[in-house]
Amino acid sequence: MSEPHETHEGTPYDVIVLGAGPVGQNVVDRARAAGLSVAVVERELVGGECSYWACVPSKALLRPVIAVADARRVEGARQAVTGRLDTDGVFARRNRYVTDWDDSGQALFVKSIGADLFRGHGRLDGPRRVTVTRDDGAQQTLTARHAVAIATGSRPALPDIPGIEEARPWTNRHGTDSSTVPARLAIVGGGGVGIEMATLWQGLGSHVTLLARRRLIPRMEPFAGELVSQGLTEAGVNVRIGVQVSALRRPDPEGPVTLTLDDGSELEADEVLFATGRTPATGDIGLDTVGLTPGSWLDVDTTCLVDGVEGAWLYALGDVNHRALLTHEGKYQARTAGDAIGARAAGRPLDDGPWGDHATTADQHAVPQVFFSDPEAAAVGLSAQQAADAGHRVRIVDLDFNAAQGANLYADGYQGHARLVVDLDREVLLGATFVGPGVSELLHSATIAVAGEVPLKRLRHAIAPFPTVSEIWLFLLAAYQRDQENPQNAST
Numbered sequence: 116m117s118e119p120h121e122t123h124e125g126t127p128y129d130v131i132v133l134g135a136g137p138v139g140q141n142v143v144d145r146a147r148a149a150g151l152s153v154a155v156v157e158r159e160l161v162g163g164e165c166s167y168w169a170c171v172p173s174k175a176l177l178r179p180v181i182a183v184a185d186a187r188r189v190e191g192a193r194q195a196v197t198g199r200l201d202t203d204g205v206f207a208r209r210n211r212y213v214t215d216w217d218d219s220g221q222a223l224f225v226k227s228i229g230a231d232l233f234r235g236h237g238r239l240d241g242p243r244r245v246t247v248t249r250d251d252g253a254q255q256t257l258t259a260r261h262a263v264a265i266a267t268g269s270r271p272a273l274p275d276i277p278g279i280e281e282a283r284p285w286t287n288r289h290g291t292d293s294s295t296v297p298a299r300l301a302i303v304g305g306g307g308v309g310i311e312m313a314t315l316w317q318g319l320g321s322h323v324t325l326l327a328r329r330r331l332i333p334r335m336e337p338f339a340g341e342l343v344s345q346g347l348t349e350a351g352v353n354v355r356i357g358v359q360v361s362a363l364r365r366p367d368p369e370g371p372v373t374l375t376l377d378d379g380s381e382l383e384a385d386e387v388l389f390a391t392g393r394t395p396a397t398g399d400i401g402l403d404t405v406g407l408t409p410g411s412w413l414d415v416d417t418t419c420l421v422d423g424v425e426g427a428w429l430y431a432l433g434d435v436n437h438r439a440l441l442t443h444e445g446k447y448q449a450r451t452a453g454d455a456i457g458a459r460a461a462g463r464p465l466d467d468g469p470w471g472d473h474a475t476t477a478d479q480h481a482v483p484q485v486f487f488s489d490p491e492a493a494a495v496g497l498s499a500q501q502a503a504d505a506g507h508r509v510r511i512v513d514l515d516f517n518a519a520q521g522a523n524l525y526a527d528g529y530q531g532h533a534r535l536v537v538d539l540d541r542e543v544l545l546g547a548t549f550v551g552p553g554v555s556e557l558l559h560s561a562t563i564a565v566a567g568e569v570p571l572k573r574l575r576h577a578i579a580p581f582p583t584v585s586e587i588w589l590f591l592l593a594a595y596q597r598d599q600e601n602p603q604n605a606s607t
């Protein structure tokens with residue numbers, strides 16, 4: 116296998132990666148660790164959406180909002196919170212975390228692991244070939260001996276509503292890079308982006324109206340959306356569920372935007388932010404040259420090889436395969452596929468059975484997700500409904516946090532709710548959901564229990580330290596045991 120720095124125009128690389136977001140960089144890293152030469156193509160910033168306009172800036176902006184809300188829940192600390200958030204300080208902190216949208220540090224990392232970075236727009240040009248078009252129009256063709264990995268991510272999906280262009284809506288981009296606080300912000304969409312943006316912009320001083328056509332964060336247990344809606348309302352957000360936007364107008368580009376809702380009413384705001392889902396960034400990457408449909412999500416097998424492409428050379432990782440649009444899931448796929456690429460290139464047998472080194476089994480069973488709203492909502496595995504739909508015989512264990520003695524030292528009047536979904540046939544966890552302040556750090560324990568299929572009989576020996584939020588486990592497992600002893604009182 117060749118050393119990357121000996122590579123020159125015309126000499127094939129072992130692997131070409133399209134997109135240097137978190138997912139692209141992880142597959143580069145694993146392929147390099149396998150001794151393969153790697154070229155990575157990036158058209159914008161090395162680090163991707165996650166580093167500059169999604170996970171990192173949103174969490175950097177949310178943290179001060181949540182820190183103040185947490186202090187207000189503690190007698191003695193509450194009295195010290197006397198002013199408003201210093202928005203200049205909050206934006207300066209965000210700017211540090213996104214390194215002022217300068218990607219030289221991440222570019223240096225890519226080069227430091229021995230990959231060649233090509234700046235420009237990458238497109239497939241038939242099997243194992245990629246053309247790179249630079250901003251100045253210059254083109255270069257790269258070829259791959261073993262694999263091409265597509266990690267081009269996703270873009271905001273905007274609905275086709277009259278007036279949407281004229282309204283110049285914010286998406287996750289301005290929602291995370293703005294350094295001005297709109298006096299009135301309308302947010303359309305009640306998924307993860309919608310609730311996090313509502314939490315942070317209301318916290319920074321905007322009057323936010325959140326418009327959702329159905330319940331909030333619908334992929335989690337229904338109580339998660341209800342508690343988040345309650346928290347947003349208490350923070351001052353106008354949460355409107357069951358409404359749709361039917362038209363927008365903004366005749367003066369510098370003036371307010373007016374939303375017409377499907378009940379005939381109108382809403383005026385200084386900015387409108389659309390958080391209505393994502394579309395794959397696969398529209399202009401040459402998919403047609405390898406028999407695939409441009410603009411489609413890419414279905415993959417357990418090693419992340421794209422379905423329907425001959426020769427085991429094309430991989431799709433991260434948002435583009437639509438398995439779970441989360442950075443940590445994409446990075447897991449990238450580590451797994453990177454190792455599979457290495458094994459295939461070396462002619463070694465694959466370990467791609469369930470939970471094998473070259474299988475992304477957790478994508479099907481144990482996807483953890485945290486929404487950093489106030490309260491936080493954290494879940495892994497199946498909801499009760501998903502478990503029932505999948506035909507499992509389940510027991511549901513519910514707990515209000517005020518019953519969890521050790522946990523409630525965390526905040527005065529500590530509020531929240533947890534649910535376990537137990538597979539009664541195997542007595543293992545299928546899923547867990549926690550909603551409340553500080554629960555994000557609780558989730559990994561549940562992920563271990565779900566991915567490890569830890570028997571509940573053994574889980575009760577995993578002792579939670581007193582007095583921590585983890586004592587929620589103690590009360591959940593005790594409730595399960597009580598239900599087993601008195602099944603007539605239990606929820607199934």
Ligand SMILES: Cc1cc2nc3c(=O)[nH]c(=O)nc-3n(C[C@H](O)[C@H](O)[C@H](O)COP(=O)(O)OP(=O)(O)OC[C@H]3O[C@@H](n4cnc5c(N)ncnc54)[C@H](O)[C@@H]3O)c2cc1C
Binds near residue numbers: 168
């Ligand atoms: C507001 C917001 C908050 C989020 N918060 C979280 C969170 O807290 N935790 C979490 O896990 N997930 C979060 N997500 C989801 C997360 O951002 C994505 O799952 C993640 O960015 C996917 O990584 P990726 O590498 O697949 O794609 P991206 O991060 O989108 O990176 C893709 C890269 O490919 C490049 N590219 C695209 N096309 C080409 C081409 N043709 N040629 C060359 N380069 C190309 C792009 O420029 C980009 O740099 C959030 C999303 C949003 C919108």
Ligand SMILES: NC(=O)c1ccc[n+]([C@@H]2O[C@H](COP(=O)([O-])OP(=O)(O)OC[C@H]3O[C@@H](n4cnc5c(N)ncnc54)[C@H](O)[C@@H]3O)[C@@H](O)[C@H]2O)c1
Binds near residue numbers: 305326328333484
């Ligand atoms: N902390 C995190 O992990 C985090 C935070 C934010 C986003 N994300 C991920 O990023 C991805 C994108 O998030 P998102 O919130 O944009 O998408 P989403 O798919 O989670 O939610 C979009 C919401 O918009 C609604 N919607 C769609 N079209 C609409 C329309 N025309 N009018 C009104 N509502 C409409 C949908 O019903 C849905 O509830 C998600 O997969 C999410 O998990 C993760």
